[in-house]
Amino acid sequence: MSNPKTLFDKVWESHVVDTIPDGPSILYIDKHLIHEVTSPQAFSGLRKRGFQVFRPEKTIATADHNVPTVNQHLPIQEELSRNQLSKLTKNCQDFGVKLYGLGHKYQGIVHVIGPELGITQPGMTIVCGDSHTSTHGAFGSIAFGIGTSEVEMVMATQCLLQKKPKKMLIEINGDLSNGVFSKDIILYIISKISSSGATGYFVEYSGSTISSLSMEARMTICNMSIEMGARGGMIAPDQKTFDYVKNRKFAPKEKDFNRKVSYWKTLVSDNNAKYDKVLQFDAKDIEPMITYGTNPGMGMKISETIPNFPPEGSKDSFAKSLDYMGFKPGTKLLNKKINYVFIGSCTNSRMEDLRIASRYVKGKKKAKEIKAWVIPGSKQVEKMAIEEGIDRIFTNAGFEFRQPGCSACLAMNEDKIPKNQYCISTSNRNFEGRQGPGSRTMLVSPLTAAVSAINGYVSDIRNHL
Amino acid sequence: MERFNTISSKATPIKIENIDTDQIIPARFLKAVSREGFGDNLFRDWRYDDSNNLISDFILNKADKENKILIAGRNFGCGSSREHAAWAIFDFGFRVVVSSFFADIFKNNALNNGLLPIQLKENSLNKIFDLIKKDENTKFKINLENQLFSIENHSFSESFNINKFNKTCLINGYDSIDYLNSKKEKILEFEKIQKI
Numbered sequence: 001m002s003n004p005k006t007l008f009d010k011v012w013e014s015h016v017v018d019t020i021p022d023g024p025s026i027l028y029i030d031k032h033l034i035h036e037v038t039s040p041q042a043f044s045g046l047r048k049r050g051f052q053v054f055r056p057e058k059t060i061a062t063a064d065h066n067v068p069t070v071n072q073h074l075p076i077q078e079e080l081s082r083n084q085l086s087k088l089t090k091n092c093q094d095f096g097v098k099l100y101g102l103g104h105k106y107q108g109i110v111h112v113i114g115p116e117l118g119i120t121q122p123g124m125t126i127v128c129g130d131s132h133t134s135t136h137g138a139f140g141s142i143a144f145g146i147g148t149s150e151v152e153m154v155m156a157t158q159c160l161l162q163k164k165p166k167k168m169l170i171e172i173n174g175d176l177s178n179g180v181f182s183k184d185i186i187l188y189i190i191s192k193i194s195s196s197g198a199t200g201y202f203v204e205y206s207g208s209t210i211s212s213l214s215m216e217a218r219m220t221i222c223n224m225s226i227e228m229g230a231r232g233g234m235i236a237p238d239q240k241t242f243d244y245v246k247n248r249k250f251a252p253k254e255k256d257f258n259r260k261v262s263y264w265k266t267l268v269s270d271n272n273a274k275y276d277k278v279l280q281f282d283a284k285d286i287e288p289m290i291t292y293g294t295n296p297g298m299g300m301k302i303s304e305t306i307p308n309f310p311p312e313g314s315k316d317s318f319a320k321s322l323d324y325m326g327f328k329p330g331t332k333l334l335n336k337k338i339n340y341v342f343i344g345s346c347t348n349s350r351m352e353d354l355r356i357a358s359r360y361v362k363g364k365k366k367a368k369e370i371k372a373w374v375i376p377g378s379k380q381v382e383k384m385a386i387e388e389g390i391d392r393i394f395t396n397a398g399f400e401f402r403q404p405g406c407s408a409c410l411a412m413n414e415d416k417i418p419k420n421q422y423c424i425s426t427s428n429r430n431f432e433g434r435q436g437p438g439s440r441t442m443l444v445s446p447l448t449a450a451v452s453a454i455n456g457y458v459s460d461i462r463n464h465l
Numbered sequence: 466m467e468r469f470n471t472i473s474s475k476a477t478p479i480k481i482e483n484i485d486t487d488q489i490i491p492a493r494f495l496k497a498v499s500r501e502g503f504g505d506n507l508f509r510d511w512r513y514d515d516s517n518n519l520i521s522d523f524i525l526n527k528a529d530k531e532n533k534i535l536i537a538g539r540n541f542g543c544g545s546s547r548e549h550a551a552w553a554i555f556d557f558g559f560r561v562v563v564s565s566f567f568a569d570i571f572k573n574n575a576l577n578n579g580l581l582p583i584q585l586k587e588n589s590l591n592k593i594f595d596l597i598k599k600d601e602n603t604k605f606k607i608n609l610e611n612q613l614f615s616i617e618n619h620s621f622s623e624s625f626n627i628n629k630f631n632k633t634c635l636i637n638g639y640d641s642i643d644y645l646n647s648k649k650e651k652i653l654e655f656e657k658i659q660k661i
Contacts, residue, residue: 004607015654016646023630026648028655038547040498049642064495080496087498131546131570146550147574149642157645159652162629165569194482196540199569231569295483295543316482316538410492410545419515431487431544433510 004270007236008167008192008202011267017127017159024161030124031058031140032154033110034097036088037065037412038129042152043091055158058120062398063088063101064109064132064187066412069375069402072102082414091300095155106249107377108404111135111346115219118248118378122237122264127154132428133344137234138218138239140267141447144232155174161298161416164340165231166276168201169269172209174283179461181356182217183348183426183445185209186224187289187299189281194313195297199229204269209283210235215244217354224428227296242247249250253456288461291430291443302448302460305332324432325440326420333442333458339421341366341399342435344375345409348426355386355452358393359463366398367456371398374416375407399453411436424452467579468638473558473605473617478597479508479524484537485544490544490553503549504556525557534605536563536593541582542571551575561607563614565590570587576631577641582626583607583614592621596598609636 017026032055034042039061046053053059066081078084085102092099100106111132114120119227120136126143127133129151136143150160165281170189190197191407210218218235225233242261245251252260257266287301297313298321300306308329310318314355322329343357344347354376374394376382382404385391393400408415409427411434419438426449428435430441442458451459494506512524519526535554541564542550551574554562560580565587567575576580585593596603596616604617609632615622627635634641 016658018651020630023628026645026651028652028659037495041500041548042498045642046543065492082497084496090642122486123583129546131544133546145546145570145578147546147551147570149548150573153642153645156642157649157652160647161630161641161645195543195569196566198565199540200544229568244576294634296487298481298525309594312542316480320481372600410487411491412495429544430483431485433491437491437510437515 001133002272006167006275007204007234007267008142009126011123012141012164014123015246017312020118021313023266024163026126029127029154029158029160031057031060031119031126033114033126033128033133034059034061035065035130036063036084036153038092038148039151042155042333043095043146045152046095046155047125049156051156053095053155058158059097059155060098061088061092061099062107062110062113064254065406065410067405067408068406068413069415071174072403082435102277105379106407107397108380109346109406110356110379111223112350112381114281115139116378118245118251121245121260121442122241123267127160131226132223134230134232135219135414136222137222137225138416139236140237140246141226142263145226159286165202168198168203168230168277168279170203170205170279170281171207171280171285172205174209174288176209178465179288179447181445181447182213182220184286184289186221186293187288187296188425188442190224190228191289191299193228193279194311195227195295196229196313197297198225201230203233203236205231205233209458211238214352215240216350219350220236220347224296226257227428233284237264256315259410288445288459290448292325292327294324294432296428296430296443299443302334302458305446310461320376332459335424336458337372337426338457339450340417340423341370341372341449342408342425342427343446343449344373344377344407345427346377346406347428349377349381349442350373351381351384353426353446354381354390357446358390360401360447360450361397362393364397364454366453370453370456371454373402373408375402376404378404384398408435410434411439414450417441424449424458466640467639469579469581469609471609472533473604474531474567475529475534475602476534476536476563476597476605477524477528478536478594480538480594482538483540483543483608484503486542486547486550487499487544488548489550491543492532495547495549502553502556503553504558505551512571524576528601530558534561534563534598535559535589539564539566539587541567543568546570548574548578551578551580557579563590575601576635579635579638581609581635583621585614589623
């Protein structure tokens with residue numbers, strides 16, 4: 001082949017409207033997802049300019065960041081949150097944008113509902129004013145987070161000005177050990193390359209380990225691409241992808257679907273396609289992971305000790321970070337007492353996550369002194385969990401099974417971890433104060449969260465299988 | 466957008482790497498529906514203690530409020546896509562952020578708001594931190610047209626990169642949404658031939 005292309009090249013090139021010399025490209029956007037927090041200023045901008053939303057049918061809104069996770073049928077108590085949500089409703093009405101608001105059967109975390117409704121499809125360009133938009137890359141789409149000015153840009157023109165990023169291939173081969181999940185894979189990679197190791201790049205994940213993963217597990221990996229600085233991460237679509245998309249609400253139907261599949265099958269990197277950087281990992285080196293610091297790059301195998309020396313990329317912040325966490329270099333986290341367990345967020349709140357965690361929890365009781373929250377990613381996940389009896393497994397074990405939203409991942413609503421309290425969390429960021437002012441977060445997989453909730457301390461699932 | 470050309474100012478140094486957007490503006494302050502006023506909560510949890518009293522030895526509370534330049538450690542602006550981070554820095558009065566490495570989304574957000582991110586070499590950044598430590602009145606000069614960062618009364622200067630499109634927008638205060646909107650015909654043409 002004369003000019004071999006990567007998966008990223010293929011999708012990117014099919015969306016370039018024009019390229020400005022010594023400047024960015026004009027990139028056409030197929031789907032624009034919006035939510036209450038990063039859209040109000042963009043709508044105000046449109047009003048000021050006297051513009052409409054150019055392609056409202058390609059724009060989908062939901063309420064997630066700011067919503068309470070209990071009593072969603074009642075008026076929201078917090079005034080600012082209530083105001084932001086009512087602004088979203090009014091803006092969507094005024095501009096003709098479809099909204100899955102609070103109480104709607106499709107409401108949920110924006111990166112959970114996109115795939116489950118079949119809005120997310122291979123080969124698309126998808127943006128949202130949220131950095132975890134990278135999640136949708138699991139379908140072989142170019143999906144990334146944007147700022148509010150860019151949200152306004154897409155509303156006004158269905159296009160974005162973007163410089164083509166560099167390309168990185170991350171290949172993982174081999175079988176995963178017992179108790180190791182996709183969350184552990186991505187935490188492992190980030191711990192190896194640091195929280196800025198992929199800045200400036202768009203990542204493609206491949207290899208036998210990735211192929212063996214379910215769609216939901218792949219979403220967890222792509223979701224956290226931004227935590228190593230990458231704008232996004234993508235995985236070539238395969239039969240699992242097509243089967244997942246098929247028959248979903250907004251998926252193409254019948255003949256149209258078959259036609260799309262034959263196009264989607266071309267969305268693989270050509271042999272000898274060039275990447276700016278290639279990294280390879282072996283699945284057998286990966287163990288259940290946990291973070292000990294205040295960025296996702298500060299992670300280790302759960303059986304290890306906190307390093308005595310700063311890891312690459314956290315030299316100046318290492319001491320400050322450990323001081324914030326109340327940890328000492330050279331110590332273990334295993335058996336460390338915890339206060340909260342949070343199972344949720346766009347990283348790990350899908351059916352598979354809840355099934356894995358509930359299977360372990362079934363018939364057991366959580367440790368008395370801790371609080372444990374399970375927040376399903378969407379109304380549809382919530383409904384399915386109730387149908388399967390998963391909600392009762394959790395509540396019988398003393399967990400709270402709440403209503404869908406971003407919740408304690410970023411603590412915009414009432415779900416906050418108090419100062420100096422330790423939270424074992426399936427979310428994506430362990431930044432200072434992320435889960436509430438002074439909160440101390442340790443990122444883990446849903447199964448590690450489940451076993452730690454039962455024991456009341458940081459636990460290695462492999463000792464309990 | 467405010468026009469940007471040259472700036473001559475002292476700088477406020479925060480020698481911490483990986484400063485994420487949750488530190489720049491914590492999520493609980495993102496409930497506003499306008500762009501104004503975020504400067505009040507810039508670095509909120511580093512500036513105020515639990516009882517909402519100013520922490521007097523945090524640099525932002527000590528440094529001259531007239532400073533137009535914020536200097537920070539490597540990988541500045543990582544984390545969430547919230548443009549509120551750029552708004553907060555601009556609203557506080559800064560017009561330039563200098564670091565040795567920026568997170569991608571933050572960089573775009575800054576440029577879309579007339580806030581210039583300048584990436585210097587790691588050792589230059591360290592040298593600048595040292596200089597400010599010795600003399601907090603050290604003044605810096607930024608010339609966007611010539612893409613030059615220099616230290617007043619010093620031989621040091623370093624050129625920085627910015628693409629021509631962003632540079633033109635900043636210098637003239639152009640808005641990229643107006644620019645894109647002027648390309649509507651091309652966009653309509655593209656939609657006709659698009660596969661997906």
